[in-house]
Amino acid sequence: MFESMPFISNETFQQIFQSSVEAIMLVDQQGRILLANPVTERMFGYEKGAMIGLLVEDLLPEQMRAKHVGYRKNFTDHPEPRPMGMGRDLIAKRKDGSQFPVAVSLSYTNVDGQILVMAFISDITERKKAEEALKRSEEQLLVYASELEKKVQSRTEDLASTITALEKEVQVRKKAEEEARKALDRERELNELKSKFVSIASHEFRTPLSTVMSSASLISQYTEKGEPDKVNKHVLRIKSSVNHLTSILNDLLSLGKLEEGKVDVNKESIQLSEFLKEVKEEITSTLKAGQRLEVRIGNAVEYLSSDARILRNILFNLISNASKYSDENKAIHIECFMDGGNVAFAVRDEGIGIPAEDQKHMFDRFFRASNAGNVQGTGLGLNIVKRYVDLLNGTISFSSVHGKGSIFTVIIPTR
Known part of the structure; x- marks a missing residue:
């Protein structure tokens, strides 16, 4: 059958065809399947050899078959290689009737005057899911921006x-x-917040969304090439970008609830050693490579009557900042001790520190220190922490040396 390829024997061709990690079919001019490798049979749910003799259209939903016949005839009348991504995304049908999206690239050869078409097929279900997730994220962003615009308009009318x-x-x-x-001051502040939000949306949202889109496309290519390490790399990039988007949305939602006075304080008895153990376990997985939490609790510190959820948010935010602005393999120190009749939590890092001229603005909304560089963030974290501390009738202070690190200390009443 393959005398037109003198450089490769039929036996060698069959070995390559059968062992390929890609789904491959050989089809004649009438659309009849001549060969289908094991990957193809598994993808479409057929037993070994059961696809031979089927028409290509048998692998498509019934409503698409007639149109595909025309596509196939057009290709055999004017054959030319069609790389992956240059053709049409199709909906394929398995033997059990279930449907899934595929991308197809085509090549051909002329054997004894007959055009034989080689089809390379990729299941793009995951790529389609990623595209849909990206679309939903963009829609959510537009909804939030629309709601913010309505609030501005409402405030303006009230004014x-x-x-x-x-x-x-x-x-x-x-x-x-x-x-x-x-x-007027409130209106000016709201307009400034709107401008800053638009700026954040255009950068902090667009960058991870672009990463998700590009990685989703590359995953399809690397899957086709059988390069799982590169696929895993881009899956991790997508997860990191989604986590960053989630963090931004959580900051914005927390700020909105605090602004509207919708955060209630529900006090409970907190066993501090167990509480800090749980905090350490929950946040360790989010730290940079090699970073470690070192927790020290004073002997006199046992119980605290406060809101565990709010206190956890405060510590998570401070520890997250310490991690972001410190290098890999650095320690983050958490110390809990009695301060008079109060409990103090000190979070110390060995990071980049805060320039002296920036320190007076650290609790302002949307403010980021001049040495933050490309570290991701909204500039809302410390402002939210300050508001949470105020809800617990506590205080927060810090000291920092540029280039050497920072210490943030939160003091909370024991009752």
Whole structure:
């Protein structure tokens, strides 16, 4: 059958064909399957040899068969190689009737005057899932931006109504002017927040979304080439990007709840050694390679009456910052000790530190230190931590030396 390839024997061809990690079919001009390797048989759910003699259209949903006959005839009339990604994505049908998306690349050879088509088939189910996930993320971002715009418009309308009412109250003009000034300040602050949010959305969302898209495309290519290490590498990149997006959305949702006063404090008795053990176990997997948590608890520290969920969020945020701004293989130190009648938590890192000129702004919304570089972040974390600490009637302070590290200390009442 393959006299047109003198450089390779039929036996060698069969060995290559049968052992290939890709799904491959050989089809004649009438669309009849002449050969199908084991990968193809497994992909479509057929027993060995059971696909021989079937029409290619038998592997498609019934509603697509007639149109595909035309595609096939057009190819055999004007044959030319069609690389993966240059053709059409199709819906294929397994023997059991279930359907799945595939990408197909085509090659051909002329044997005894007949065109034989070699089809290379890839199951792109995972790629389609990734594309759909990306689409949903973009839609969620647009919804959030739309809601923010509505809130700005609502605040603006409220401001206009307030100013109109104040103008009618001449006898309290001074007070009215002060209220108007405060309202204008709030409006200006809201507009600034909107601008900063748009800036964050355009960078902090676009970068990981682009990473997800490019990695999803590369996964398909590396799967076809049988390069699992590269596939795993890009799966990890997608997971990292999704985690980053989740972190950003969590920050924004937390800030929104705090702004609207929807965070309640529910106190409970917290056994501190067990609590810090759980915190360590939960966050260790998110640290950089080689980083380790070193936890030390003073002998006098046993119990604390506070909100465990809020306290966990505070420590998670501080530890996450310490990890982000420290190199690999560095230690992060957590110390818990009594401070008068209060409990103190000190989180110390050996990272890049905070420049002196930036330290006065560290708890401002959207502020990031000038040496943050390419480290991912929204500039909301410490602002959220400060608000959580205030809810627990506590205090937060820090000291830092540029290039040597930082210590953040949170002091919480024991009751």
